[in-house]
Amino acid sequence: MAIEIKAPTFPESVADGTVATWHKKPGDAVKRDELIVDIETDKVVIEVLAEADGVLATIIKNEGDTVLSNELLGTLGEGSGAAAPAAAPAAATAAQTxxxxxxxxxxxxxxxxxxxxxxxxxxxxxxxxxxxxxxxxxxxxxxxxxxxKNAPSAPSAKPSAPAAAEPMLAAGDRVEKRVPMTRVRATVARRLVEAQSNMAMLTTFNEVDMTEVMALRSKYKDLFEKTHNGVRLGFMSFFVKAATEALKRFPAVNASIDGADIVYHGYADVGVAVSSDRGLVVPVLRNAELMSLAEIENGIATYGKKARDGKLSIDEMTGGTFTITNGGTFGSMMSTPIVNPPQAAILGMHNILQRPMAVNGQVVIRPMMYLALSYDHRLIDGKEAVTFLVTIKNLLEDPARLLLDI
Incomplete structure (x- = not known):
């Protein structure tokens, strides 16, 4: 009895998907819960697993085909892999003999x-x-x-064979490689262009002295990791915490435009931009305003691992009221991040550099980071955006404010 292999049920935000990779061929043995095919959507790659042991009998949707929710992808036949579809035994015999x-x-x-x-x-x-x-x-x-490798060379027999297999390029060769754009990267590109076309987007900059945060992290990172079962204390949790506090004070930055209405969110679902092989993904920390530093760090570490392994689910990347992106991990000194619609703002972190600063009339060397806040001017006034960013700066330069709520 054939078992149908169907596409998963996509959420309302995902219209369809594309068959990315078949990991099995007709006639291949398949075990229960073994990966058979990847379905790429606009947001994530979804793995389709085998429901039972058997043999892949037919492939109905080939790589590159578009599929809808629960659409038939192929069929799984009975067997353990020794038996194959009708045409397989003859082919196998021919291959062996x-x-x-x-x-x-x-x-x-x-x-x-x-x-x-x-x-x-x-x-x-x-x-x-x-x-x-x-x-x-x-x-x-x-x-x-x-x-x-061990075969004796035959210089006169096939003089052209080595040249044909030679991977080296001659000087002056102009090589091009054309590959199809993944759905994730294409969607990111489309949304970023839409954001620039449909928003009155501006960016304001400031700089933050990271001395206190770095000293706090250096003093307690070992105890923090030991206390919280291996969760490491990084800088991102301080920024998320500071951002959620600033969002409470400036509700418009945490709002979004829906048609002719402004939707004010009474919670802070903070998206943390993560770079993956398939493009930029933004998993969301739900109710980040209620999370501790350890919970934030653990959530970010979990999402980072899932992004690298391609295991992020659609639900984990849906929604979000505010986004933080950290170009500093790649060495960026300054950039203008693009707002992720329908959100109203995005905070950009950058590289920490030792720079000379004037402090109390003295020139001292301090670890400084540039911050960038891109925002939708239709919803957020310039004064509000600047004050929001200054609030984050003040909270980070004096982390005790986060504990005292001042």
């Missing part, structure tokens, strides 16, 4: 074997498979690479 040179392009290669063959300039069709059903395994590819 035929000479390597006659295996042709129909030979089944594992992803690892194909990668090894391509990296070492070996024609995949020349590989003989020793796996089930004639499948070319990683070990087969490695053996072929070793055989190629």
């Amino acid at each position: 035929a000479a390597p040179a006659a295996s042709g392009d129909d030979a089944i290669l594992s992803p690892a074997a194909r990668k090894i063959a391509e990296e070492n300039g070996i024609d995949p069709s020349s590989l003989a498979g020793t796996g089930k059903g004639g499948r070319v395994t990683k070990e087969d590819a490695v053996a072929a690479v070793e055989a190629k």
